[in-house]
Amino acid sequence: MVMFNVTRKETAPIDGQKPGTSGLRKKVKVFTRPNYLHNFVQSTFNALSAEKVRGATLVVSGDGRYYSKDAIQIITKMAAANGVRRVWIGQNGLLSTPAVSAVIRERVGSDGSKATGAFILTASHNPGGPSEDFGIKYNMDNGGPAPEGITDKIYENTKTIKEYSIAEDLPDVDISAVGVTSFGGPEGQFDVEVFDSASDYVKLMKSIFDFELIRKLLSSPKFTFCYDALHGVAGAYAKRIFVEELGAQESSLLNCTPKEDFGGGHPDPNLTYAKELVARMGLSKSNTQDEPPEFGAAADGDADRNMILGKRFFVTPSDSVAIIAANAVESIPYFSAGLKGVARSMPTSAALDVVAKNLNLKFFEVPTGWKFFGNLMDAGLCSICGEESFGTGSDHIREKDGIWAVLAWLSILAHKNKENLDGGKLVTVEDIVRKHWATYGRHYYTRYDYENVDAGAAKELMANLVKMQSSLPEVNECRLNFACVYFKCKNLYITSAWKVLKLLNCIVKGIRSDVSKVVNADEFEYKDPVDGSISKHQGIRYLFEDGSRLVFRLSGTGSEGATIRLYIEQYEKDPSKIGRDSQEALAPLVEVALKLSKMEQFTGRSAPTVIT
Ligand code: G6P
Ligand code: ZN
Secondary structure, X not given: OEEOOOEEEEOOOOOOOOOEXXXXXXXXXXXXXXXXXXXXXXXXXXXXXXXXXXXXXXXXXXXXXXOHHXXXXXXXXXHHHOOXXXXXXXXXXXXXXXXXXXXXXXOXXXXXXXXXXXXXXXXXXXXXXXOOEEEEEEEOOOOOEOOHHHHHHHHHHHHHOXXXXXXXXXXXXXXXXXXXXXXXXXXXXXXXXXXXXXXXXXXXXXXXXXXXXXXXXXXXXXXXXXXXXXXXXXXXXXXXXXXXXOOOOHHHEEOOOOOOOHHHOOOOOOOOOOHHHXXXXXXXXXXXXXOOOOEEEEEOOOOOEEEEEEOOEEEOHHHHHHHHHHHHHHHOHHHOOOOOOEEEEOOOOOHHHHHHHHHOOOEEEEOOOOHHHHHHHHOOOOOXXXXXXXXXXXXXXXXXXXXXXXXXXXXXXXXXXXXXXXXXXXXXXXXXXXXXXXXXXXXXXXXXXXXXXXXXXXXXXXXXXXXXXXXXXXXXXXXXOHHHHHHHXXXXXXXXXXXXXXXXXXXXXXXXXXXXXXXXXXXXXXXXXXXXXXXXXXXXXXXXXXXXXXXXXXXXXXXXXXXEEEEEEEEEOOHHHOOOOHHHHHHHHHXXXXXXXXXXXXXOOOOOOEEX
């Protein structure tokens, strides 16, 4: 057995190591500065406390982005020096974020051991490569991200750190070959186990979904399918699950070879960045000649996010979680006994609220960040949850889960088409969504992102929005709009006295009638019902009389400058009005939001970087 020694190295605090919404994310050139990664890892070990680290079984893997392989070797050497008993590594250092969560919760090591936590090496949907992003986050023994109590401690430790421990003479481990290598250190044996990245996750999925039923759908010539991993780690699971287990054609996989730089792309599954899939699904201007597939989906770099598409049809993430919740009990065996409750993040549309109300389910609205769902799930209060930011998941693990969401949709489609595969008309994604809107009403929804704006300007814009919350009459003046009066006159078909009155009112007051009145405004604050902890300043809300909402937040996942997110939502119950184009339906509200926030004045931007 190869022996190693422990060295204590002197170091000094490095600024700016505060973990964001989901771990520490910085440019690779920052992470590779002397001691940068080392300081963060030692600060994490110190925050967990020596007793918890000694003898621990740690998972270390990620989405395979540039610098992961080096980082895995460094963390393994530091783990050995800090008395960790075992390090588990997915083959080639690959494990999706949901698979890490599954491994922590489900995997039993070759010696009967169970994992106590994980370092996940990912910057999620941010691009990768030598001049792009790297990231690291710690997950706890429940499989979920470290709570704020721990991440705050980590940050405090990074500000005072003086030394770290490392086994410099521990040889690099070969992470390409499955197997266990044992070493001997001052505190005894240390094992590194490299294991197949997909098996534990695949096993878990098979215990949740009816694979036989989905297989019938996917192998039917009537149903066409396309999955885009955007060269992220989802590719390592897609072939195993969709092709080998479920019988999809190999040609239905796009960009499913994981790459260190995601092929130079931006691995974020939305209409802007998943260009190839969007074109294949018939949703872009450069439509391909072929008939688009019936179903399309994409994942982000670490495979926790998902985008669901039908033929020439986009499903908003807010609708997606509501539809999964509404259909789960009848379509997914894991939920057949009923749902414990459902939850969404605050900026996510209220489509899920309506389902919860109708089905009489417990409902929770939490701040942005998956960790808030974890507490509810650990307490048995929530089965299904989702976020507008393309995250959907359930209490099978403690992370959102991109492939799970695809399997959930395939289950719903398979269930609804049980009788239709041999004859009869296929129930499509679009049919399911439209029927949902007809039953529950439609929440028109869009998000405007202003990426990489000046951090100072973004702060000022937010401060101004908070200040204006104390003078709602002034806010309501933003609805003054003479162009609107003109527009209304031009388009009005006078069919009732009521409409005439409304128009006159509009002309007299100069107030647009297509946007209702702001009746309330606040900053979202959350009291965790399980541990009583309070999270303040979780987004600025303007709430309108008709249930419409404007929400403003600063992103917590960027690595440079600031990203302002503007969320716009309007509820429509009238079945005759649920079929409009969402950008068109929301245009008046968008106009008010931009005026209210003085977006261009503060940021100098006349248009958002991304619209989803
Ligand atoms: C990560 C978290 C999500 C969260 C998202 C928000 O993906 O896992 O739970 O919704 O970040 O990102 P933002 O950039 O809006 O802070
Ligand atoms: Zn992600």
